[in-house]
Amino acid sequence: xARWGLRGTALLYLGLMIVxxxxxxxxxxxGSGLSAFRDALTTPGAREAIILTVFLAAVTxxxxxxxxxxxxxxxxxxxxxxxxxxxxxxxxxxxxxxLVTGVMLRALYGPISPVGAFLGRHGIQVIFAQPxxxxxxxxxxxxxxxxxxxxxxxxxxxxxEEAARVLGASRWLTFRRVVFPKLRPGIxxxxxxxxxxxxxxxxAVVIVSGNIIGKTLTAPVLxxxxxxxxxxxxxxxxxxxLFGLSFVLVLVTERLLPTGRKEAS
Amino acid sequence: xxSRRPGARALGLVAAATVLASACASNGNRxxxxxxxxxxxEESPVxxxxxxxxxxxxxxxxxSNFQTEWKDSHGGQQIISQTSxxxxxxQAQNVVNGFPAxxxxxxxxxDVQMIEDAGLITHDWTQEAEAGIVASSVVVFDxxxxxxxxxxNWDDLTQPGLEILTPDPAQSGGARWNIVAAYGAAMRxxxxxxxxxxxxxxxxxxxxxxxxxxVMDKSANDSIKNFESGNGDVAITxxxxxxxxxxxxxxxxxxxxxSTVAVQTPVAVVDKYAQEHCVEDVANAFVKYLHSKxxxxxxxxxxxxxxxxxxxxxxxxxxxxxxxxxxxxxDELGGxxxxxxxxxxxxxxxxxxxxxxxxx
Numbered sequence: 001x002a003r004w005g006l007r008g009t010a011l012l013y014l015g016l017m018i019v020x021x022x023x024x025x026x027x028x029x030x031g032s033g034l035s036a037f038r039d040a041l042t043t044p045g046a047r048e049a050i051i052l053t054v055f056l057a058a059v060t061x062x063x064x065x066x067x068x069x070x071x072x073x074x075x076x077x078x079x080x081x082x083x084x085x086x087x088x089x090x091x092x093x094x095x096x097x098x099l100v101t102g103v104m105l106r107a108l109y110g111p112i113s114p115v116g117a118f119l120g121r122h123g124i125q126v127i128f129a130q131p132x133x134x135x136x137x138x139x140x141x142x143x144x145x146x147x148x149x150x151x152x153x154x155x156x157x158x159x160x161e162e163a164a165r166v167l168g169a170s171r172w173l174t175f176r177r178v179v180f181p182k183l184r185p186g187i188x189x190x191x192x193x194x195x196x197x198x199x200x201x202x203x204a205v206v207i208v209s210g211n212i213i214g215k216t217l218t219a220p221v222l223x224x225x226x227x228x229x230x231x232x233x234x235x236x237x238x239x240x241x242l243f244g245l246s247f248v249l250v251l252v253t254e255r256l257l258p259t260g261r262k263e264a265s
Numbered sequence: 266x267x268s269r270r271p272g273a274r275a276l277g278l279v280a281a282a283t284v285l286a287s288a289c290a291s292n293g294n295r296x297x298x299x300x301x302x303x304x305x306x307e308e309s310p311v312x313x314x315x316x317x318x319x320x321x322x323x324x325x326x327x328x329s330n331f332q333t334e335w336k337d338s339h340g341g342q343q344i345i346s347q348t349s350x351x352x353x354x355x356q357a358q359n360v361v362n363g364f365p366a367x368x369x370x371x372x373x374x375x376d377v378q379m380i381e382d383a384g385l386i387t388h389d390w391t392q393e394a395e396a397g398i399v400a401s402s403v404v405v406f407d408x409x410x411x412x413x414x415x416x417x418n419w420d421d422l423t424q425p426g427l428e429i430l431t432p433d434p435a436q437s438g439g440a441r442w443n444i445v446a447a448y449g450a451a452m453r454x455x456x457x458x459x460x461x462x463x464x465x466x467x468x469x470x471x472x473x474x475x476x477x478x479x480v481m482d483k484s485a486n487d488s489i490k491n492f493e494s495g496n497g498d499v500a501i502t503x504x505x506x507x508x509x510x511x512x513x514x515x516x517x518x519x520x521x522x523x524s525t526v527a528v529q530t531p532v533a534v535v536d537k538y539a540q541e542h543c544v545e546d547v548a549n550a551f552v553k554y555l556h557s558k559x560x561x562x563x564x565x566x567x568x569x570x571x572x573x574x575x576x577x578x579x580x581x582x583x584x585x586x587x588x589x590x591x592x593x594x595x596d597e598l599g600g601x602x603x604x605x606x607x608x609x610x611x612x613x614x615x616x617x618x619x620x621x622x623x624x625x
Contacts, residue, residue, distance in 0.1 A: 044325060111363025128364045210364050211349045212313070225350055228318050228486040 022243075029240030031233055040237035045213035046222060050238065053219040054245055056130065057198035060137040065191040068145025069183065073175070075146070076153040090146050093139050101139055102207025105132060128210030133218060136204035141194035148190030152183055192250055199246050304543035311345045312544050312551065315366035317353035317438065317530075319486065320400070323567045324348065324370065330563075331554045335547070344547055353438040360385065360535060367539040367548040370399070370532045370555075372438035374601045377531050390533035395573045398529040399555040400564045402571060403578070403589060404446035406520040407492055407500040407507045414498045418522050419447050419456045422499065423473030430480050430500040432488045434616070439485030443501040444616050446526040447471055448609050449598050455524030455591050464608065464615055471619035493517065503528055505567065508585065524591040527571070527578055 030037060041047060075087055093101065109116045109126040119126055126132045156179065164174040180187075202220040209216040211225075219242045226235035316324055328346045335344050349356070349364070353372035360366050361383040371377055377397070380386050390397045406416050414427060422429055434440035451470045454461025459470050482488040485502055492500035493515055507519040532552055539545040554560055561573075571578035571586050579592040595601050599608060609616045 106359075106362055111365070112361075113363075116363065127362075128359070206351070207355075207359075210359060211351055212347045213349070215347060217349075225318060225321065227490075 025236050026240050026243070028233060028236035029238075031236070037237045037240075040226075040231075040234035041241065043222075043226070043231075043234055043238075045217050046234075046238055048214045049217050049219045049222040050242055050245065052130070052133075052216075053199055053242065054249070056133055056137060056218070057195050057246075058249075059134060060141055060198040061191045061195035064138055064141050064145045064194050065187055068142055068190060068194075069149050069187055071142075072146045072149040072153055073179070076150060077158075090143050093141075093143050098136075098140055098201065098203030099207060101204040102136060105135055105139070105204070105208050109135070127208050128212075128216065130216060132208035132210075133205050133216065136208050137198040137201055140201055140204055141197050144193040144197060145187075145190035148193060149183060149186045152186035153179075156182055188253065192253060196246060196250070199242060304540075306543045306546075309343045309345050310544045310547050311347060311542065312367045312547050313347040313349070313365060313538075313542075314368045314370065314551075315349045315351075315356045315360055315364060316370040317356060317372040318350045319372070320370060320530075321350050323563055324350075326563055327555065327560055328551075330559065331551055334554065335550065354379075360538075365538045365542065366535055367542060367544050368532065368534055368551060370530070372530050373441065374529070374531050374595070375605055376438065377533050378601070380533075380535060385535050385537045386533055387536045388534075390531070393533075394553070394556050396529075397531045397533055398573050399532045399552075399560070400530045401573055401578060402503040402505045402528045403521065403592060404443055404501065404525045404528060405504045405507060406522065407489060407502050407510070408518050408520050409498065410516045410518055412518060412520060416499050416520055419450050419470060419474070419524075420458055422447075422477060422501075423470070424477075427477045427499065428479045428497040429474065429477045430482065430488045430492050430497040431478055431502075432485050433481040434610070437482075437485055439488075439503065440481075441610070442503070442526060442528050444471065445595060445598065445604055445609060446501075446522075447474060448604075448615055449526050449593050450522060450524035450591075452598065453524055453591060453593060468615040468619050471616055472622045475619055475623045504571070504586075509567070521587060521589055523589075524593070525589060527575060527592050527594050529573070529594065 029040075071090065075083065075090075096104075106127050107113060109119070109132065111117065111120055111125070111127060116127060124131070126135065160178055161174050164178045165171070169177070200220055201218075202224065205218050206221050206224075209218060209221065211217045211221050219238060223235045223238055226232070226238065314324065314328070325348075328348065332344045332346065336342060349359075349366070351359070353376045356364075356366075356369065357371060357376035357379045360369060360380050369377060369380060374391075374397075377386070377390065381390070406422075408414070408416055414424070415421065416427075431443050432440040434444055447470055448467045450456050451459045451467040452462055452464075456470060459466040479497060480488070480491055482491055485506065489500055489502050489506045489510065491497070492502075493510060504519060504521070507517050510517040532555055534545070534548045534552055536545070539548040556573075571581070575592065575594060578586075579589050581588040595604060598604060604610065604614075608614055611617065
C-alpha cells in the first residue's frame with residue numbers, strides 16, 4: 001500500500017509537472033492540423049532559426065564536453081592553491097541571471113568595447129553575430145558538464161590510474177585508456193544536458209544575438225516573438241519541431257554512446 | 266600545476282578554430298568601413314532595420330514592397346534586408362552598444378533620442394517629413410463586451426474593486442504612453458473631479474488608477490494577452506491592439522476616453538552606421554517610402570494608422586477609427602524630455618509619486 005502510494009505520487013508528480021505541459025504544447029502545435037504546422041514553419045526565419053539553434057547547441061555541447069571534462073579532471077585529481085575558489089567559479093553561471101550574462105558579454109565583446117573594437121578591426125564580429133550566441137551558450141552550460149562529470153571522477157579508484165602510471169603509461173594514455181572509458185557515461189550525460197539547455201536558452205542569447213531574422217535569430221527568441229505577435233499556434237509549432245528534433249538527437253546519442261542510465265534502471 | 270596533456274591541447278585548438286571559423290563565417294558579406302561619400306556601394310546593398318516587436322507583420326510587407334519598388338526604379342538592383350525585432354528600449358540600447366542598424370523604428374521618441382545622444386544619429390530627425398513619425402494610434406480602454414463596468418473616462422478607472430491591466434513602465438514603452446495619456450487628460454481638465462493644470466490632481470488620478478492595477482506585465486502585448494485570457498475588467502492599451510483582437514474574432518470592445526494621447530512611433534536613419542555601410546541613400550529612400558500613401562494604407566490595414574496628421578487623427582474616419590474629443594500629443598505636455606526626466610517619470614514626477622503612494 002505504502003509502496004503504491006509512493007509510486008503513485010511520483011508518477012502523478014511527473015505527469016502533472018512535465019508530461020501534461022509538454023502534451024499541451026505539442027497538441028497546440030498540431031492544433032489546426034498539419035497545414036497550420038507547415039504555415040508556421042514558413043514564417044520568415046523559422047527554418048533558419050531552428051537549424052541555427054540545433055547547430056549551435058551541438059557545437060556548445062561538444063566544446064563544453066572537452067573543456068568541462070578537463071576542468072572536472074583538474075578539480076578532482078590535482079591539489080593546488082585556489083582549487084576551492086576555482087570550484088566556486090564554475091558555479092557562477094548558475095547564480096547569474098542569464099539576462100545579466102548577456103549584458104556582461106555585450107559589455108565585454110560588444111562592437112564599442114575595446115575588445116570588440118579590436119576584433120572588429122580584424123574582421124571578427126562577436127556580439128550581434130553567431131560567435132556571441134555561442135559564447136553565451138558556452139557560459140551558461142559549462143557548469144552542467146563539470147558538475148555531471150565530477151561525481152563520476154570522484155567515484156573512480158585512483159589506484160588504477162596509479163597502476164597504469166607505474167606500468168609506464170603516460171598521463172595522456174592513462175586518461176584515455178583507464179579514466180575515459182569509465183567517465184564516458186558521465187560525459188555523454190553532461191553533454192546532453194548542455195545540449196538541451198543550449199537549445200532552450202533565451203535570456204543570455206536575446207541580448208547578444210541582435211535577433212536578425214534568418215541570421216542570428218534563434219528558435220527560443222523566435223518563439224517569444226511569435227507569442228508576443230499574437231501567434232501562439234505558430235509558436236507552439238516551432239517549439240514542437242525543436243522539441244522533436246532534439247528528442248531524436250538525444251535518443252540517437254544515447255543509443256550510440258551508452259550513458260549508464262540503462263544500468264541504473 | 267599540472268602539465269597539459271598533448272591530446273587535450275589538440276582538442277582545445279580544434280575548439281578555438283571552430284569559434285574563429287564561425288566568427289569569420291558570420292562576418293560574411295558586410296562592408297566594414299569607409300567615410301561618407303568615399304564609399305563604393307555594394308552590388309546588392311544590405312540594409313539593417315531594428316524595430317520594436319509590435320510591428321513585426323507590417324514591416325515584413327513594407328520591406329518587400331520597398332524592395333520591389335527599388336528594383337524597378339534602379340535597373341533591377343536587389344536590396345537585401347536584415348531585420349531585427351525586440352522591445353523598443355532594448356533595441357535602442359543594442360544600437361547604442363554597436364548593433365549596426367541603418368534604420369530604427371521604435372515605439373517612442375526618447376528611445377530614438379538615446380541613439381542620437383550616443384552620437385549615432387547626427388541629423389535632426391524630428392525636422393523630417395511628419396516629424397519622423399510614421400505610424401500612430403491612440404491610448405484606449407479595452408473592456409468586456411457591453412462595457413459592464415461603465416468605463417467611459419479616466420476617473421472611472423479609480424472605482425473601488427476594479428481590476429486594471431497595464432504593462433510595467435520600467436520595461437515597456439507602451440506603459441509609458443498609457444500613463445502619459447491619463448496624466449495629460451487630467452492636466453487638460455478633461456477628467457471630472459480633477460482640476461486642470463494641477464500636478465497634484467494628476468498624481469491623485471494616477472494613484473487611484475494604479476491602486477486598481479492588478480497585473481503589470483512586461484509588455485503591452487503580454488498585457489492584452491492576459492486580458493484576453495479572462496483576467497481583469499479593463500486593459501489600458503493601444504487602439505490597434507483592440508482592433509487586432511476584434512479582427513481575430515475576440516469580443517474585446519474599445520472605449521476611447523474623451524481625452525487621450527496620440528501614440529506616435531518614430532523612424533530614423535542611423536546616419537553613422539548607414540554611412541559606414543554605404544547605404545545612406547537606400548536607408549533614406551526606405552524612410553521616405555514609409556511616409557508614402559502605400560505604406561500608410563498598409564499601416565491602416567493592420568489597425569495601426571490613425572493619420573500622422575493630428576487633426577485628421579482626431580477626426581477619425583467615421584468607421585474603424587471614431588473621432589476623439591480631445592486628442593493631444595506629448596509636445597502639448599512639454600515634450601518627452603520633460604515628461605521623462607521631470608513632470609511624470611522624474612524623481613518628483615506625478616507617476617513616481619503616485620507609485621510610491623500605492624506601494625508604500
